[in-house]
Amino acid sequence: MTRTAIVTGGTRGIGLAIAKQLSEDGFSVVIVGTREKEAYAEQLKWFDENERDYLYVTGDISNKEDRIHIVKMSVSHYGKINLLVNNAGVAPKVRADLLTMSEESFDYVLGINLRGNMFLTQLVANQMTQQEEKGIIINVSSCSAEVSSVNRGEYCVSKAGVSMLTKLYADRLSSEGILVYEVRPGVILTDMTSTVQSKYEKMIEDGVFPIRRWGVPEDVALAVSAFAGGKFPYTTGNYIDVDGGFHIKRL
Numbered sequence: 472m473t474r475t476a477i478v479t480g481g482t483r484g485i486g487l488a489i490a491k492q493l494s495e496d497g498f499s500v501v502i503v504g505t506r507e508k509e510a511y512a513e514q515l516k517w518f519d520e521n522e523r524d525y526l527y528v529t530g531d532i533s534n535k536e537d538r539i540h541i542v543k544m545s546v547s548h549y550g551k552i553n554l555l556v557n558n559a560g561v562a563p564k565v566r567a568d569l570l571t572m573s574e575e576s577f578d579y580v581l582g583i584n585l586r587g588n589m590f591l592t593q594l595v596a597n598q599m600t601q602q603e604e605k606g607i608i609i610n611v612s613s614c615s616a617e618v619s620s621v622n623r624g625e626y627c628v629s630k631a632g633v634s635m636l637t638k639l640y641a642d643r644l645s646s647e648g649i650l651v652y653e654v655r656p657g658v659i660l661t662d663m664t665s666t667v668q669s670k671y672e673k674m675i676e677d678g679v680f681p682i683r684r685w686g687v688p689e690d691v692a693l694a695v696s697a698f699a700g701g702k703f704p705y706t707t708g709n710y711i712d713v714d715g716g717f718h719i720k721r722l
């Protein structure tokens with residue numbers, strides 16, 4: 472039986488790799504991005520060339536009407552949602568010290584990374600509870616849920632929030648047969664890290680990450696695939712680091 476997955480931010484970077492991996496795993500994938508479909512012709516080519524079943528939906532997850540639209544389109548097209556991958560996320564437009572960070576930047580980052588995920592999950596959870604086949608929800612947070620970066624505090628706060636909403640939804644939805652997991656990437660080579668590429672390259676060279684290479688989107692996609700595959704039926708509210716061992720405290 473076909474399984475349907477929504478991947479927010481599936482147009483680029485980590486989300487695109489997740490969408491491709493889930494497609495390889497047999498899911499029909501609803502790919503969500505902020506622009507019209509034509510803008511992603513290059514990225515979506517792979518799905519067309521490989522005759523994969525997918526639906527592209529335009530939506531800004533920070534916008535309530537758009538969130539409703541994403542869920543409505545998914546259900547009207549596929550009749551159900553088996554998996555939600557909350558991957559869409561942004562960094563602050565400007566990295567500013569905690570003592571000068573603006574409220575606008577805080578609201579922008581939290582509005583997408585936290586409020587967007589919180590309430591899209593709420594909508595999808597309400598859909599899943601009505602289905603015979605329940606489902607799985609996977610949140611892409613970050614090592615920043617734990618690690619302090621004082622020049623992008625709003626991002627760290629948003630990701631710490633994603634970790635808490637993982638636990639909250641895992642707790643609330645366990646009795647509904649819905650499992651919730653979190654994947655915590657470290658430093659991954661995507662558009663998001665392109666502005667600080669040389670900084671991270673130096674850190675890799677210096678051995679800050681025990682596995683001495685860039686993380687790639689496919690590394691994160693494989694972890695999502697593992698959770699999505701239903702191999703953890705007695706596990707919920709847990710996270711896995713995909714960070715080359717960065718989380719290990721060393722002496």
Ligand SMILES: NC(=O)c1ccc[n+]([C@@H]2O[C@H](COP(=O)([O-])OP(=O)(O)OC[C@H]3O[C@@H](n4cnc5c(N)ncnc54)[C@H](OP(=O)(O)O)[C@@H]3O)[C@@H](O)[C@H]2O)c1
Pocket residue numbers: 479480481482483484485486503504505506530531532533558559560561562583611612613614655656657658659660661662663664
């Ligand atoms: N790269 C890293 O090192 C790293 C590390 C830890 C965690 N993460 C997390 O991993 C996730 C993906 O990151 P990435 O590096 O792949 O980022 P990316 O290359 O910048 O891609 C971000 C994706 O999110 C989508 N998006 C942004 N704002 C959105 C909104 N309001 N509504 C819907 N979609 C939106 C973008 O869509 P458009 O194409 O339409 O703009 C794009 O598909 C994020 O949550 C990020 O915080 C990344």
